[in-house]
Amino acid sequence: MQRNKQAYFWNKKAHSYPIYDAREDSSAKKLLEKLGQKGVEFGGKRVLDIGCGTGRNTIEIAKIAASVDALDISGEMLALLDKSAKEQGVSNIRTVQSCFMDADLQGRYDIVIATMTPALQALEDFGKALSLAGEKFVYVGWGRTRSAPLLEKAFLLHGGKLHLPFGAPGAKEHFGKLGYSVVVEYSEEVWEHETPLEKAIEEMCWHIEIGGVEPDRSIVEKLLKSEFGDMVKHSHNVETGLIICEI
Numbered sequence: 006m007q008r009n010k011q012a013y014f015w016n017k018k019a020h021s022y023p024i025y026d027a028r029e030d031s032s033a034k035k036l037l038e039k040l041g042q043k044g045v046e047f048g049g050k051r052v053l054d055i056g057c058g059t060g061r062n063t064i065e066i067a068k069i070a071a072s073v074d075a076l077d078i079s080g081e082m083l084a085l086l087d088k089s090a091k092e093q094g095v096s097n098i099r100t101v102q103s104c105f106m107d108a109d110l111q112g113r114y115d116i117v118i119a120t121m122t123p124a125l126q127a128l129e130d131f132g133k134a135l136s137l138a139g140e141k142f143v144y145v146g147w148g149r150t151r152s153a154p155l156l157e158k159a160f161l162l163h164g165g166k167l168h169l170p171f172g173a174p175g176a177k178e179h180f181g182k183l184g185y186s187v188v189v190e191y192s193e194e195v196w197e198h199e200t201p202l203e204k205a206i207e208e209m210c211w212h213i214e215i216g217g218v219e220p221d222r223s224i225v226e227k228l229l230k231s232e233f234g235d236m237v238k239h240s241h242n243v244e245t246g247l248i249i250c251e252i
């Protein structure tokens with residue numbers, strides 16, 4: 006996909022994407038705790054967060070790191086990150102608005118992290134990320150399966166098919182080709198959604214369009230209305246894979 010199209014899609018997504026959450030049981034705190042148990046300590050480190058989005062993880066990392074470069078193709082995502090960082094009194098984040106492969110990043114970082122981002126897919130993307138990491142490269146991506154029955158139904162109604170996005174299994178192969186033998190730790194999460202109908206229609210159309218199919222709003226509206234009414238409330242299981250690559 007072309008760079009400007011990628012930026013267009015993610016700018017559109019930004020305002021429905023979860024922002025930084027300071028609560029004790031936030032997903033970022035849980036991730037950092039898990040990483041800490043596995044020897045990934047961000048304290049005092051120089052960090053690069055690739056495809057950082059609204060800064061869900063970035064801000065939590067910046068609270069203990071020396072500095073974080075937060076890179077994302079979407080200006081809207083970075084604006085939300087900046088807003089949350091200010092609210093949290095965090096001032097050691099430098100935002101970089103760029104496609105990862107176009108970014109001219111100087112020197113090495115102690116830790117490079119990339120979570121749930123399509124910024125890294127090709128072998129060269131992983132080669133570049135690894136070349137920027139001094140100690141560790143942490144990757145979190147989609148797992149081996151994707152259970153999204155509602156979205157599957159929507160694709161079928163459009164005559165298309167929902168594909169499993171690039172994720173941890175492909176990343177593991179790339180690491181291997183680049184000379185790093187890594188293990189993937191898979192885990193399951195349940196994602197809960199409760200969204201007003203209009204917003205849910207918009208979000209589903211977004212998923213269909215980024216999946217390469219032209220969305221028909223009336224089909225999506227009919228599907229969601231018949232299953233849910235005015236509030237779209239559903240949950241689905243998501244598998245993710247964590248890779249910690251020691252340099």
Ligand SMILES: C[S@@+](CC[C@H](N)C(=O)[O-])C[C@H]1O[C@@H](n2cnc3c(N)ncnc32)[C@H](O)[C@@H]1O
Nearest residue numbers: 015056057058061077078079104105120122124
């Ligand atoms: C699903 S969000 C993940 C955000 C964040 N890492 C998190 O875990 O909450 C994916 C992010 O990757 C960014 N992205 C997509 N393609 C990119 C690219 N080629 N270069 C840099 N960022 C990209 C999007 O703009 C979006 O913010």
